[in-house]
Amino acid sequence: MTNEQLKEKILSIDPKVEITEGKQFLTVTLSTNKIINLAQKLKNDEETKFDYLMCLSGVDYKDSLGVVYHIGSSKHNHVIVIKTKTSNRENPVLESVTGIWETANFHEREVYDLFGIKFKNHPDLRRLFLDNSWGFPLRKDYVDDVNIVSK
Numbered sequence: 001m002t003n004e005q006l007k008e009k010i011l012s013i014d015p016k017v018e019i020t021e022g023k024q025f026l027t028v029t030l031s032t033n034k035i036i037n038l039a040q041k042l043k044n045d046e047e048t049k050f051d052y053l054m055c056l057s058g059v060d061y062k063d064s065l066g067v068v069y070h071i072g073s074s075k076h077n078h079v080i081v082i083k084t085k086t087s088n089r090e091n092p093v094l095e096s097v098t099g100i101w102e103t104a105n106f107h108e109r110e111v112y113d114l115f116g117i118k119f120k121n122h123p124d125l126r127r128l129f130l131d132n133s134w135g136f137p138l139r140k141d142y143v144d145d146v147n148i149v150s151k
Contacts, residue, residue, distance in 0.1 A: 001078060009048060013041050027081045032094050035084050039100045049075040056107035058115035060140045065092045065117055096122040114138040
């Protein structure tokens with residue numbers, strides 16, 4: 001599919017998403033409550049068949065926290081980016097995509113460990129690298145008085 005066809009397909013699934021064309025990939029920006037529906041449809045539709053999650057990254061936008069998903073299709077050889085932001089910086093929660101792409105398991109655990117974003121319905125959401133005495137070191141407001149680290 002061309003980028004234009006992908007845009008049309010995504011907008012047919014949800015006409016309220018925002019789609020921009022970057023230098024490399026189409027970027028779909030949507031609200032957190034729409035991620036599961038869009039991801040399932042993009043994976044299961046034979047025209048798109050986004051069958052693998054390449055990367056899932058946490059982002060601190062200062063006023064909110066978010067996640068960026070890079071998904072690809074091994075059948076059709078196309079890639080898109082999906083971005084979403086949480087509305088609550090103090091208690092950020094997103095729905096887990098591990099039921100759609102199993103590889104999200106460790107990606108989500110890493111984002112939880114370093115940003116504090118919780119993933120509802122994750123099969124084993126616990127810290128991956130740090131113990132509970134740490135805060136969330138990739139947040140822009142993180143301060144570590146012991147090790148003199150500040151951002």
